[in-house]
Amino acid sequence: MQKKLIKVHPSDNIIVALVDIEQGETIAFEEKEIITATAVKAKHKIAEVDFAIGDSIYMYGVLIGKASQPIQKGEVITTSNVKHQSGKVSHKTETTSWNPPNVDKWKDRTFMGYHRSDGQVGTANVWLFFPLVFCENKNIERLKEVFEELVPKKTDAYKQLLRSLISNNPETSLENERVEKPTFDNIEVKFITHQGGCGGIRQDSESLARLLAGYVNNPNVAGATVLSLGCQNLQIELFQKTLKAINPNLNKEVIIYEQQQMGTVDHMLQTIIKDSYEAIKRANQIERKPAPLSKLCVxxxxxxxxxxxxxxxxxxxxxxxxxxxxxxxxxxxxxxxxxxxxxxxxxxxxxxxxxxxxxxxxxxxxxxxxxxxxxxxxxxxxxxxxxxxxxxxxxxxxxxxxxxxxxxxxxxxxxxxxxxxxxxxxxxxxxxxxxxxxxxxxxxxxxxxxxxxxxxxxxxxxxxxxxxxxxxxxxxxxxxxxxxxxxxxxxxxxxxxxxxxxxxxxxxxxxxxxxxxxxxxxxxxxxxxxxxxxxx
Structure with missing residues (x-):
């Protein structure tokens, strides 16, 4: 028989309903009886004791609120009778000890990952396209349309469903999905767009530079195609400097294009497509190899x-x-x-x-x-x-x-x-x-x-x-x-x-x-x- 109530921590003074409970139900709990003052839905908490206004309420062994009005034992804790309150802290008060779990069954386990020259191991092998500034989002989206030729595609079942409604042919359904074989076996092609890189304060662009550099440095990424307009806050030099600061020995292909230096969009996109395709082919040669679980970052x-x-x-x-x-x-x-x-x-x-x-x-x-x-x-x-x-x-x-x-x-x-x-x-x-x-x-x-x-x-x-x-x-x-x-x-x-x-x-x-x-x-x-x- 499933338990109806649980106390998460011994010092808590509220308890959790594991199932829906009716008003007035008497439940045996920890050698005492709890009579529900109100109906309680599963996941909600009820008072284990009577609370006066201002009394502290504890769950998980920590202060989580104070009673804003009297609360009867067995009554549901709500936003109407409890207000947020947390414990105050000013400095490290002690050093806690840790008893690590036994990991004998895991220490020799491995996963099949993508090993990078800096010692990191990825769980994926991605060629990443992204802009340094939102002005290049349109070009990233155009490249995504082009490079979808390399991506495994499903038949668009929802378009099929709409066509069946238009043609009044109910035989077309979502069950008609099929997947085409991918062009490459060991590489995915992904695309990022964003609304940053210019227009805000310089610190925002610096923060975005660190984020994008972190994506390139992530071992799940084999290499990247990067688009810049040219005049934005997040300059190519800032991105390169940030990337080098994260990993001075980065050994990945990162190809960068600046639209204002390349002329027409057509010329730029043709160049990007040709260069990126060759780089993606090279990245596809990387294969999975065994790695210890210590190489995971979760x-x-x-x-x-x-x-x-x-x-x-x-x-x-x-x-x-x-x-x-x-x-x-x-x-x-x-x-x-x-x-x-x-x-x-x-x-x-x-x-x-x-x-x-x-x-x-x-x-x-x-x-x-x-x-x-x-x-x-x-x-x-x-x-x-x-x-x-x-x-x-x-x-x-x-x-x-x-x-x-x-x-x-x-x-x-x-x-x-x-x-x-x-x-x-x-x-x-x-x-x-x-x-x-x-x-x-x-x-x-x-x-x-x-x-x-x-x-x-x-x-x-x-x-x-x-x-x-x-x-x-x-x-x-x-x-x-x-x-x-x-x-x-x-x-x-x-x-x-x-x-x-x-x-x-x-x-x-x-x-x-x-x-x-x-x-x-x-x-x-x-x-x-x-x-x-x-x-x-």
Whole structure:
């Protein structure tokens, strides 16, 4: 019989409904009885004790809010009776110990990856087209139309469906899909466009330069074709300087074209097509070879979270992160607005006081910028989050932080900085799904694990994104975008560690090219840089 209630941490004073519960139902819980004062939907929280106005409310062992009105034991916690509140932090107070998981079964496992001359190993082999400035987006889009001749194509089933409706021929359906054979076996061709590179403050262009340089340096990229207009803020020299700063010994083909120096669009596009085709042919000669799991760099992301995300999917990712840390691999925990309330724990896990101080400094500066804009971290939970039980930012953050497991924080990076240390890295990004995923890949993530409780199609142009559902209902309802179901943790049939090991097995298959993630199958190539400044 499935449990109806769960307490996440021994010091919590609210408990989570695992199923829908009727008003007035009496439930035996931890040697006492809980009588529900109101009906409770699954994923939502109820008071374990009576709360007076101003009483502190704890979940995941941390402060997540304060009662804004009296709350009766057994009553549902809502945005009407609880307000966001998080613990205060000013410095690293202790050094936490870590007991790494046993990794004997993983230490000799390998994945089939693309080895680069700098020692990095990619899970994909991509030739990337992108502009330095938005003025070149049209030319990138034209090149995409041209180079689609090299990309495996599906028959457009939706166009077929429309034609069948127009012709009144119902025999044409979505089942008529077929895939043509790709031109090349070992290379993908991908395209990025964006709205930056000029018009904002110079710092925005410098930030974009770091992001784009990080994409080129990512081992999933074999080489790149780069378009410049010529007069923009993000000059070719700035991009090249930034790329060299990230990797002075980069040994990839990066071919750059400046439209204002080349004359007509026709001349430029013909030149680009000829040069890029030859470069793509050379990149296609690179083949997959075995690599240890220590060569993986995994981004940890959540989006469309629900009240189960911090109980099932996120802790399962945390176990994966801990295993990778024990193996010498890398993982990235980002979304700083969703670390609000767990700063003390993360600072204590930092390997040095300097890194702890950098984390706190970045958090404070980010929060100040949000307040100066007339908002606050307390505005972070979305309507979907709240509807599914995440009612304060601190509650959402405490669950989101579970993706980082328990291992030491080896480094703290600002947006655009590239990961170099093995273990868990913190990266300053927004909580926005695509902006955060975009940033983690720019910092070196070769796989992204993306948990969701509500469902999201988010993907990335160069890095496989593996979608992990927090509950089985979502996994079944949106099976076309979900790769892994962690609902077994909720019904009690599997442990977090067991589900985490299933995820790691799946990572190996995706990293080796034997399984294509759902986001990649859907060509979900999302790319949004974080614009931190104003426009001039």
């Amino acid at each position: 981004g940890l992301e959540c989006g469309g979270s629900d009240g189960f995300s911090g109980i099932s999917a996120n802790p399962a990712l945390g176990h994966v992160s801990d295993v990778l840390a024990a193996l010498g691999g890398k993982s990235i925990l980002a979304e700083f607005p969703e670390l609000c309330g767990v700063e003390q724990e993360l600072m204590n896990r930092c390997v040095t006081e300097e890194k702890a101080n950098k984390f706190l400094s970045l958090m404070k500066a980010y929060e100040k910028s949000v307040v100066d804009a007339g908002s606050g971290f307390d505005m972070n939970p979305s309507p979907g989050n709240i509807k599914d039980g995440l009612i304060t930012d601190a509650m959402k953050s405490a669950g989101a932080a579970k993706k980082g497991g328990t291992s030491p924080v080896v480094d703290v990076l600002d947006y655009g900085e590239y990961v170099t240390e093995s273990g868990l890295n913190l990266l300053n990004t927004p909580g926005n799904d695509v902006e955060s995923t975009t940033a983690m890949v720019g910092s070196g993530a070769t796989i992204v694990l993306f948990t969701t409780g509500l469902g999201t199609p988010t993907g990335n142009p160069i890095t496989p994104v593996i979608k992990v559902a927090s509950n089985s209902i979502l996994a079944q309802r949106m099976s076309d975008i979900i790769d892994i179901d962690t609902g077994a943790v909720i019904d009690g049939s599997k442990t977090i560690e067991e589900v985490g090991e299933t995820i790691l097995d799946y990572i190996i298959e995706v990293a080796s090219g034997r399984i294509i993630s759902k986001a990649s199958q859907l060509n979900q190539d999302d790319f949004i840089p974080w614009k931190r400044g104003v426009s001039l």
